[in-house]
Structures are given as C-alpha cells and as structure tokens.
Amino acid sequence: MTGTHRESTGLIFDLQRFSLHDGHGIRTLVFMKGCPLACAWCSNPESQKTRPEIMYYREKCLDCGACLEACPHRELLEAAFPRTPEACAGCGRCVQVCYAEARHLVGRSVSVGELLAVILSDRVFYEQSGGGVTVGGGEPTLQAAFVSELLARCRREGLHTALETCGFASWRNLALVLKNVDQLLFDLKHMDPERHRELTGVDNARILENARRAAGRVGEMVVRFPLIPGCNTEASNLHSLGRFVSGQLPGVRRVDLLPYHSTGESKSVRLFRDYPLAGRPPLEREEAEQARDILVSYGLEVNIG
Ligand code: SF4
Ligand code: SF4
Structure with a gap:
C-alpha cells in the first residue's frame, strides 16, 4: 500500500462557465451524467444514461x-x-x-482536481457577483461520493456551492452531498404519485420524503417546478404543491416556476429516442401567471423563468 490518495472521477456531460442561472451571481455549472428519472419533457435527454x-x-x-x-x-x-x-x-x-x-x-470522465482547476480559474467573477459553483445533471446524487468531494473542496476554497436534485435518491446519498451545499435547488414535478409515475417513470413518495428531510438542513432551499402544458399545470396540482411547500417544508418560501420549452425534442432526434411531447406548443404567459397566483396565495415567493 503506497498511501497515495486516488482522486474520485465522475462522468459529466457538460460544463458551463459564466452562467447567470441555477444559483446566485456568476456561476460555473457542472452537469453530471445519469438520471433515475425519464421525464417526458426532458430538455437534456443526453443526461439520462449513466454512460457516454x-x-x-x-x-x-x-x-x-x-x-x-x-x-x-x-x-x-x-x-x-x-x-x-x-x-x-x-x-x-x-x-x-x-x-x-x-x-x-x-459524457466524459473527469477528476475532482481537473474540475476544480477550471472552477477556480473564475474565482474573481464569483467574488464580484456573489456567485459560485452549481452541480446539477442528470442527477448528481447518483455519483454522490464524487460530488461530495468536489463540493467539499469548493467549500474549502471559500466558494458558494449549490446543488440541483430531482430528489429521487437514497437519503444516505443525498445527506452525504448536502453536507457541503449552501443552496439546494429541489425539483418537484407532480404531486400525484400515479401521474408522477406516468410522466417521469417513478412515483414521488421518496422525493417528497427527501424534500421534507432536506428542508432546514441547508442554508437555503428553493423548490423548482417545471410548468408543462397538459402534464402538470392543472389548478388542483398547483394547490397541492402550494400546500406541501408552505406546510411541510420548514424554512422554504421560494418556488421557481420553469416554463416548458422544447429543446429536448431536437436532441431526442439526435439520440434516436422518442420525445413524447413532440409538437407541443410552449406555455402561454397567462397559464404561468395563473400558476404563480395560486402559489402566492399560500404565502410563497414565486419567480417565473
Ligand atoms: S459507435 Fe463509436 S463510440 Fe461507440 S463503440 Fe463504435 S467507435 Fe466507439
Ligand atoms: S459516415 Fe457520417 S457519421 Fe460516419 S464518419 Fe462519415 S460523415 Fe461521420
């Protein structure tokens, strides 16, 4: 045994610098490859498989x-x-x-050190804008050990860290990653278990339970909800969402609504995969505003976009 520490490697499908999305300020976004869900509207279908x-x-x-x-x-x-x-x-x-x-x-394999070098090269922009690094996917908790190490080393460098998750993870993996997360972006898709299964391939019991357990464990938690016409924009579903966030997620007050766009359609063609929502028009502005008004009635702060 040499005692040499071998760095974890992870599989990513994208890395974006200078992003103004997915967290505060200017950020580097790391997109992990592999996802346990297969949402009908997935805008990154190339993220789903756990291999290149x-x-x-x-x-x-x-x-x-x-x-x-x-x-x-x-x-x-x-x-x-x-x-x-x-x-x-x-x-x-x-x-x-x-x-x-x-x-x-x-899909390419990278080491923590390799990623960290890229992330740290933009430190001045994070400092000036209050930004940092966000790890999303795909589903980052599928590669929990790697992501945890990456976020821990970012933290040690004084960077703000954010995690985006679909919540379908073992609590053990999610808790491991959360130790080094400042801001949690927690995605919910539908409140009804059967409808959730039809739209994403899995039911939502574990996701909702993880959301309850995660609330209060991180400095800041934001719920994100895609608005997909014909799938999850019905008023009854939005009322359920409002009740859940306001009543069962202590400390969570913000919901970001993400209106549907069809970028997943052309990508699915390039992957020779079906795109169940082919030809579906974008969300009407009024529909997004109605959704916002329902959630605001539960005392939540709601952003669209
Ligand atoms: S299709 Fe391309 S990537 Fe796949 S095994 Fe053949 S050469 Fe390699
Ligand atoms: S057949 Fe098409 S995909 Fe294959 S090497 Fe030639 S141009 Fe590229």
Whole structure:
C-alpha cells in the first residue's frame, strides 16, 4: 500500500462557465451524467444514461463510412447505422475520424482536481457577483461520493456551492452531498404519485420524503417546478404543491416556476429516442401567471423563468 490518495472521477456531460442561472451571481455549472428519472419533457435527454453515448447530426453526415471502419463493433454499427448499437462502449473512435463532425460523444470522465482547476480559474467573477459553483445533471446524487468531494473542496476554497436534485435518491446519498451545499435547488414535478409515475417513470413518495428531510438542513432551499402544458399545470396540482411547500417544508418560501420549452425534442432526434411531447406548443404567459397566483396565495415567493 503506497498511501497515495486516488482522486474520485465522475462522468459529466457538460460544463458551463459564466452562467447567470441555477444559483446566485456568476456561476460555473457542472452537469453530471445519469438520471433515475425519464421525464417526458426532458430538455437534456443526453443526461439520462449513466454512460457516454453518441449524438448523430444527420444533416452533416457525408455517408463516407469512416466511422464504421474505426468502430471496434463495426458489424453492429453497420447494421444499426445511423443509430448507435447498444454494444457501443463510448470509446469515441468514430467521433475522432468523422471530419464532418456528424458524431458527438456525450459524457466524459473527469477528476475532482481537473474540475476544480477550471472552477477556480473564475474565482474573481464569483467574488464580484456573489456567485459560485452549481452541480446539477442528470442527477448528481447518483455519483454522490464524487460530488461530495468536489463540493467539499469548493467549500474549502471559500466558494458558494449549490446543488440541483430531482430528489429521487437514497437519503444516505443525498445527506452525504448536502453536507457541503449552501443552496439546494429541489425539483418537484407532480404531486400525484400515479401521474408522477406516468410522466417521469417513478412515483414521488421518496422525493417528497427527501424534500421534507432536506428542508432546514441547508442554508437555503428553493423548490423548482417545471410548468408543462397538459402534464402538470392543472389548478388542483398547483394547490397541492402550494400546500406541501408552505406546510411541510420548514424554512422554504421560494418556488421557481420553469416554463416548458422544447429543446429536448431536437436532441431526442439526435439520440434516436422518442420525445413524447413532440409538437407541443410552449406555455402561454397567462397559464404561468395563473400558476404563480395560486402559489402566492399560500404565502410563497414565486419567480417565473
Ligand atoms: S464518419 Fe461521420 S460523415 Fe462519415 S459516415 Fe460516419 S457519421 Fe457520417
Ligand atoms: S463510440 Fe466507439 S463503440 Fe461507440 S459507435 Fe463509436 S467507435 Fe463504435
């Protein structure tokens, strides 16, 4: 045994610097790959699988066949093309040889130190704006040890830390990560368990229980709720949400409403996945305002957008 500390590695699908979303001030956003939910409206379907995967841009493809030559599963890729076969291990060889840039590899393994170096390079912007780092996804608690270590090291550097979660996690994993979180952005999707299952693939009992347990454990907790027309904007659901947040989440007073947008649709095409809400129009402004008014009637501070 050498006693050398081996750094955790995590799988991310994106890293955004200079963001003005998902927390206070200017932030670096780390997007972890892998999610236990499969929301019908998911705007980042490339976040869902827990392994790297290929996005294919049909309009750029020259049908040159270079990707087939490079792939260790050549016969399978040839049979599935332009889809990617299930056996794909995400090695990225097909991406390297595709000069048309028709294939993008989504998902890369990074160490805590590597991420921290990028995050710290923007320290001056966090200090001037009251910003920091936000870890979201995907679902960060699926990689709890990695995320916990990353957030702990950010904290040690004096950075403000935020976590975005769908709440579908073991309490053990969520509690581990929360130790190093200043602001918790907790997503709720629907208050009815059966409807929640239809829309996301899982029921909401564990999510609501985790929300209750998390409230009061972090400096600041904000509930976030996507407004998806035809899915969760009915008044009865919004009243249930208002009762839950105001009555069962001590210290939580703010709800951010996130109006539906359809960016997940074109991404789903590139992943050869179904998009259940294909063609659905965006949310009407009045519908968002009605939702806000219902939640305000429970004494909550509500932001749209
Ligand atoms: S290498 Fe790129 S351009 Fe050529 S067939 Fe494959 S995806 Fe299309
Ligand atoms: S990422 Fe690797 S295994 Fe997957 S299709 Fe490309 S070359 Fe084949």
